[in-house]
Structures are given as structure tokens and as C-alpha cells.
Amino acid sequence: MNKIIASFLGIFLFTVISVNAQGYKSHTVQKGETIESIAKKYNIEPYDIYKFNPGAQKGIHENSVLIIPSKSIQPKATGSDSESVTFVEHKVKRKETLFGISQEYKVAIEDIKKYNPELYSRELDKGEKIKIPIIKNKPVQETPIKKIDSSKTQKLKPYVVQKSEGLFRVATNHGITVEALKELNPNMKASLQLGDTLWVPVVEAEQEVIANEYDFYTVKPAEGFFSIEKNSGYTQEVIERLNPEVKLTGLKPGMVLKLPRKKTDSLPFFHNFIKASHTNLVDSIRLHDVSMALVLPFKAGELTVDSVPQLVKKLRSDKVLNISLDIYSGVLKAVDSLKNLGVNVHLKVLDSQGDEYVIDQLTSKGEFNGVQAIIGPLYTKNFNKLASNVMFDSIPLFAPLSNKNLKDYSNIFSTVPNDNDLSDALLSYVKKRESNYHVIIFADEEHTVSKNKLKALFPNATVASKETFTVKGIDALLSKTQRNLVFAETNHVPTLTNITNILNTLATESLHVQLATTNKTDAFDSDAVRNEYLNKLHFLYPTIDKPSSLNLPFAKSYYEQYQKYPSKFAVRGFDLTMDTALRLAQGEPLSKNTLFIGETAYIENKFHYIKQPYGNYFNNAVYVVMYKDMEIVEAP
Known part of the structure; x- marks a missing residue:
């Protein structure tokens, strides 16, 4: 059965190919065009189009309008006309920066950004591949990508795999990636067994941590040593001893810290403090x-x-x-x-x-x-x-x-x-920030329950009627001193189009207007409701899944x-x-x-x-x- 289904999957995926703001262009889809052909026309990647047009992943049709990130069109490199450009692919390593990469390849940071335009607006991601422009007239020193940090590694040593250890844990315990571990042990089995012997780097004594003796903790935004100590019981001294890089960089959101594992008769990994962030099940694997x-x-x-x-x-x-x-x-x-x-x-x-x-x-x-x-x-x-x-x-x-x-x-x-979980999540988010908002509620007759729930939660909110939704009528309801949060509870596309158009007209740098809903229906994905307007209004809503980067x-x-x-x-x-x-x-x-x-x-x-x-x-x-x-x- 597996082979039969796999064959259908192969045919399906081989033949059925998936066919906004300042600095962006719009493109009206012509008959026969696909995402790939449009991307090629503008010299960008398909994921650039999907990123700015989330609805396009469901398919595109003739006359639909797409937002094209014009900044992604690759410009020519700076320099004389005689300069020719080739590219080297570079895989980003942990903690690597644009400055370090530019020094490694002897190219300007600006040239790297020009050929990887998404880096104008975000940081590097570990594991992503970027294009490095190599200008032939300029001296280029091609430095091989190092798999292991030589500043921490003097030589290799044999290591005997312990009970319940997997590739990820062995690699992490010795300060390298799984990919680097595989490179050191080309004949290593896909699944490690108790007693297997592997080559691993010898790490400085103060950085060595005995296997199965620590947990991971992910630093949350604005979190300091005091907060972590309160949650975990470990002082700044202990954290810095196990994570020496913290002494240089300080705590950063998303940083993963090693903390000593507490002794417990229950499951070894699940301590109360780890629930403050997402539980990492990888580090407590016991069955293989x-x-x-x-x-x-x-x-x-x-x-x-x-x-x-x-x-x-x-x-x-x-x-x-x-x-x-x-x-x-x-x-x-x-x-x-x-x-x-x-x-x-x-x-x-x-x-x-x-x-x-x-x-x-x-x-x-x-x-x-x-x-x-x-x-x-x-x-x-x-x-x-x-x-x-x-x-x-x-x-x-x-x-x-x-x-x-x-x-x-x-x-x-x-x-x-369920729908109540979705609604409650958004309302809880807003309630915690209630003092920052002037709340306005619009709900049609089909959403009377939602309206009553919002009114009960925000008794000082202003309720807008359908007749109120004119530029003049809404302008009179908006606060000129607070951030305005407008709830739109409707499935009606023409009504929603009118709301977004009016709010987009009124919103300025000095007049803050944000759109929200407790239930994002298909109406919000309609072509009539423009993505540019939702973006300008910082549209806020609950969802079971968040779009991921392509x-x-x-x-x-x-x-x-x-x-x-x-x-x-x-x-x-x-x-x-x-x-x-x-x-x-x-x-x-x-x-x-x-x-x-x-x-x-x-x-x-x-x-x-x-x-x-x-x-x-x-x-x-x-x-x-x-x-x-x-x-x-x-x-x-």
C-alpha cells in the first residue's frame, strides 16, 4: 500500500506544480501565467511572491493582482563595466553575521544584501543559503566553510554513546552541528545505539558538559538573568559558566541556554520552568x-x-x-x-x-x-x-x-x-494591553454574540453601526490621542471592503488605527480586501497556524x-x-x-x-x- 500511495504522490507532485507597501509593484495576472513565470519575469524567486501574497499559495487566476517586491530585483554590482560577477553559495552557521561573512569572502556587506534583498529587512537565519557575489576584478580570498569552530577545538577524541542519546544531543554536547558530527564520522549509523563509538572534538574544560546532565532554556524577549533565575533557580554565575558566549553578547531573545538538569523521579526533562516557553522534546528522547x-x-x-x-x-x-x-x-x-x-x-x-x-x-x-x-x-x-x-x-x-x-x-x-480558544486568545492579548487602546466595535447581525462578548470585556468601547461607516462618521469616533483598535466582526465581503477602505484613508502616522477580528473568515482573503490595506492597518487576528517563511x-x-x-x-x-x-x-x-x-x-x-x-x-x-x-x- 505504501508503494502504491507513494507512486500517486510522485505523479501528483511532479505534474501538478504550484503553478505590500513602499518599494513594491503590482502585477495583474494574465491568462496562462504561473507563479514561476511571473517570478522569472521580475527576476525574483517564487517564495518572494508567496511571502507578500499569502493567498497565492491557494492558486492564482486571471486578473488577480499580486504584490511584487521590486526591491528583490537584483541590481548590478557596484564597480566598473568591466567587472563580471559570479556567485558562491554560502550556508549560514550558528551566530554568523553579515560582517563575518563579508570578511571571509572579502566583499562588501552592501553587495551581499543587493543579491539577497530579504537581508535588508531581517537578520540571518542559521542554515539558510545565501549568494555571495564574487567580482573577478577584485581580489577574492575563498575561505572554506568551517564545520567546527577551531577556537574551541584542538583535537578529536573517541566518545562512547550513552543510553538514550541521539545525533542532536551528542553534537550539541560537543559544540558542533549534526552535519559536522556526520562529517567527522562518515560511517556513522543513522540511529545511534548504546556503546557506539564516535569521533568528537575536544572542547575546553569550562565548556564541557556531561551528557544527560543539562536541559535547554530559550530566552524570551526582554528577559534578564533575574527572571531566568526566578524561573529556573540558577544564578547568572552558573548560566555564564555553562554558556561563556553570554559574557560577550549578553542575553538575546531566542538564545538557547544550557542549564543543569535537576534530579527528579518524574520525567527527566519536564520541569515547571521550561513551560514558560516552548517545550523542546528533542532533548529528552528515550526511545529510538x-x-x-x-x-x-x-x-x-x-x-x-x-x-x-x-x-x-x-x-x-x-x-x-x-x-x-x-x-x-x-x-x-x-x-x-x-x-x-x-x-x-x-x-x-x-x-x-x-x-x-x-x-x-x-x-x-x-x-x-x-x-x-x-x-x-x-x-x-x-x-x-x-x-x-x-x-x-x-x-x-x-x-x-x-x-x-x-x-x-x-x-x-x-x-x-476550537473557535472559543481562538477568540479567547485574541481577547486575552488585547485585554492585557487595554490601556493602550481606544476600542471600536463593528459587528453585523450574524455576529451579535461576538459583539456582546466584546462589549462585556471592554465596557468603555464605542460601538459603530453600519450607517456610521463613512469617512466622516468613523473619523468622529476615532481617538486622536490613543491607538485605535477597530474590531470588524463580519463575513460580508462588501462590508469588510468598505471598512478597510475607510480605515486606510483615515490612518496616518499621527492617527494610529489597527484592525482586528476574533474570527478571521474567508472574507478577509477576498481579492476585494486589499493586502496593502491590511498591512497598513496592522491587521490582528488569532489563528491555529502561522504562515512560515518559504x-x-x-x-x-x-x-x-x-x-x-x-x-x-x-x-x-x-x-x-x-x-x-x-x-x-x-x-x-x-x-x-x-x-x-x-x-x-x-x-x-x-x-x-x-x-x-x-x-x-x-x-x-x-x-x-x-x-x-x-x-x-x-x-x-
């Missing part, structure tokens, strides 16, 4: 082999057509099959990633055919014997049926896309937060393999598989370790499961995001 099943409605029996063109037509027209294949492709990428972390996932792929009778057949044949967790099926009836079938075997099921009408069985994990290593790797960027379903398949497998790898039943594990986060999705009394588990982890600089980012 886990068994999972993926059950989706591939309906392989319906794909027996006479020719590839007929098959492609079927693949293009079947929405559920497309979603299933996208999820499957993300699951496969996760399995590969987990292997690099030292976790082997024994994955069984099963076709539910969207039929409850087939679910019973699969169960009676023993297909789920020995399986530790199941992702799917998609359809709620099939999902509930399978949950019932395997409930007495205590096999947990993860509902990948829906939280509707799920049974209260104790082995069900609802992975999608410049991330995952997106680039996915594109290289499948010739298309990952859809949200592919990313969800990846994130859910990573999270489920790593939870299993903790070595405790999910019903037990869920009580210890805090919030986990991956590429676009995060998970925090709560057990309902006498019921199932539900995920209440929600992002609050906003438009900023033509991108969607987490709200600060």
Missing part, C-alpha cells in the same frame, strides 16, 4: 523506535485509469485526495527529519477509502496491532469509528484537521483548537524534492508527525506524559493538550498574529 499509522482516504481503487493524463486530471479534481497527498508528503518529510534526530518511525500507511466498513476490515485484519499512535482518518465518522475500535487497546488517535463532532473517548486527541530550510528542501512549496496541509502533516513521534519517544504513555509536557511548537503549528474530565484531549495552543511589513508575524 516508535510505531505509527497514517490513515487517510486515498481511495486508491478509484485511481485505476488507463493513462497518466487521465490520472493527472483525477488528481487535480479531487480536493480530498489532494489534501491527503499533501499531508502524506509532510509526514514523509517528518519521518526523514526524525531519523536525523535518532528516532526511527515505523510508519504504516493505510487507505480508509472514506468508508466505515473498510475501517472495520483494517481493524479485524490486525493492521493496528503494535501501533503506538494513529494520525487520521480525515472524515469524522471514520475517525470516531476507528477510535472506538482501538479504544480498549489504548491506542491514541490524532484528528488532523477537524474538531467537530468528535466523540469523548479517552484515546482521542483533537489537534485543532526561505526556511524545510520549505526549500520540500521544493527541491517536489518542485512545489508545501501547502498548509503538508506543513501540518510534518508538524503533527514530529510532535506525536517525539511525544512517543519520551518513553511514557501519551496519557501520562501529556500531563508533564508543556506547549510545543514547530514550523507553523503548536500543541498544548488538555484532558477533559471523563473525555478526550484537546489542543488549545493558538497564535495571535498581525500584518507587518507585508508579512504575517506573531504579535509582540
